[in-house]
Amino acid sequence: MKKTVRHLLKVLLYVVIAVVIGYFIFTGKRL
């Protein structure tokens, strides 16, 4: 269970990183 939660948190972190990178690209496109 502890392991699953750890993996879940990691996946959430990946999603957050993807959203932040998306923001950089989005800003560039709006320029």
Place this chain on the structure above:
Amino acid sequence: MSKSKSNIRFDYRHIICIGITLFFVALSVLLFPTAFLRVGESLRDLINSVRYYFNVILCFGRDVPITVNNLPSGKITLPFIPLTFSEFKVVWRNYWKLWASKNNLLNYLKALGVFFVKASHVILILAVLFIVLTVLFKLQLKSENNDYDKDSKALKVFKNFTRVTYIPVKKWLIGFVEFVKGHKAYKIIWAVIWLYNFNAFTIAIEAIAFILYFCVSFDVVNIYRQVYKLFIDLSNVTNFVPLWAWILIGLIVFDKMRKRVALKRLNHLERKNRGFINARPIVFMVCGTMGKKKTTAITDMALSQEVMLRDKAFEKILENDLKFPFFPWINLENEIKRSMEYHEIYNLATVRQFVRKKYERWCKSNYSIVKLFNYDYIRYGLSYDDKLKVVSVWEVIENYAQLYFIYTIQSSLLISNYSVRVDNVLIDLGNFPMWNTGFFSRDSRLLESYSRHAHILDFDALRLGRKVVENNEKANSFDFGVVLITEVGKERCNNLELSEKKKSSDTTNQKNDLFNSWLKMVRHSATVDNFPFVRVITDEQRPESWGADARDLCEIVRIEESDDTTLAMPFFSFGELLYGWLFGKFSSVYSQYRFKRSDNVLSMYIIKKLTAILQDYYTGIYNRFGFCRLHVSVESGTQDGKKENNYYYLISKKIYSRRFSTDCFSDFFAEKALRSSIGINDLREYYTEKATFEELSEQNSYFISDLLNGLKNGKK
């Protein structure tokens, strides 16, 4: 005749390959017309830069046209990169201003929202499909039958359909890929065409042209222009490859990178292990209760130790080589090789004898150069001063020859009382051979082709005193290597167990075979160039099982605890979650299905196939990149010092790929079991939850018989 005919027959796949080549050429003409122009321009730039470079270097002046800073001809513009550096600076500033603005963030969140709405549409459609399929499957699970191995109608149709569509296509494609791999010319031609299309040659030539120009002009201002040109040249690739393909390429590259990281980590752990083993004395014992991975650990240590001995021999060979840098070592090596083939050299003593004979012949020949392996000693000298002592060339030759012998022995250096598979490969082109000792990149399918096994340990070879077999020809065979003894206490016993045995006994026993003396002197036979090429690694459940005289020589490595297997590969959390979730679902559905039905239905066929693929991938990743950390403590064999905590890492790919059998003595028990005519099913059960007198007496137990005897005596 028919064979030669089939050999001559032209493979039709050549026509397909030629067709593909023509298609690629047509694509490059139609889709990448600028590529040709750009190669021409880059060559022009290169010639001008070379001229400029030599003109400046040879002081002929700088009046040469420089074209490397010109923009490519043709109307290519880039929407996302400004033309000059000053414009770039403005845009850069604007970017960060926009980045920090509230409006932009809100717009982004809005766009993100729109994306999620679109994605939810897709998910909705898929969800409906999923629910319908699940309901249908659940209905299927409700019915029961005993139709053993009978295919359902849908499955029959599916199998027939794939037999004529998917399977032949897949087979043909695999064959075609193999064909292309076998004909390198196609691969090379296609690679060249696509590198040309994507301006790779242009970029390389322009880079050289700019470097030549830059190193004499130091024109820093125009570096930006080069970056701009690079992006224009790269636009051929970026515009041609669609977004989905970029995502796919990105994922593949990402996967390769994480696997490379994993391999690096595993190699790092292996180096840590080697450091741990090196810190131990020549004899050490691994202890732990049953199932603590003792034998696994000593096997792992022995495998690393074998590699380290060879590495050490190689290191020492280089050291000795440099003492006489112009000695033709290859001549000596070839003679050793020949003598090894004729079995004149088979251990370190015979190597030393071989060198001594060579020395005598050299003396007899009146010190001829030819008899000294063609070494021109008149020019390069016969002695070497290492600032501690002066050594002669013959001493160095003796050391070199022994080290070379240790290094080039092709069989394993392990000598053990259970079998261990080793897979180090000696690669020899007829010059100096090299060992491939990588544990983590072996192809499991080729395991049999390069594997060898540890040598059988004859304990007589380790006895300096009496032997079990008189005149045993192997009695004097040991001189170096890694001796691996599992369950050493059961072989050697402790003082208490040996109290009945006498040193003066007529038969060989643990007290008169002088095994312990051998253990104390083991390094003497194996020392070459002041390094002992020997290790004795043993295991036992408790250290006290081995007599103190021998045990006090060792260090005791206790396995305190072993962690779960973890993965050295990063970014596997998504895979882990998916596998955990899907496998859990599958196992509950499948067990229900197996319980209720025995026929084969299409839905289960597909689900099973998909789960098997997922399982294959998951276990493949864990087997290649998994490792398990052992918590070990090290103490002196005298057991009166302090314990020192440490870690040892068992890497699955290294130690679990058919290295040894965990039930190494199982053959003995199998033989014993075959003599029995009854099995567990034939043993009597207790009649009720309380055993009767009769049932108790069937146990043949000391305790129960004592009780029963007491009872009988009381009656009297």
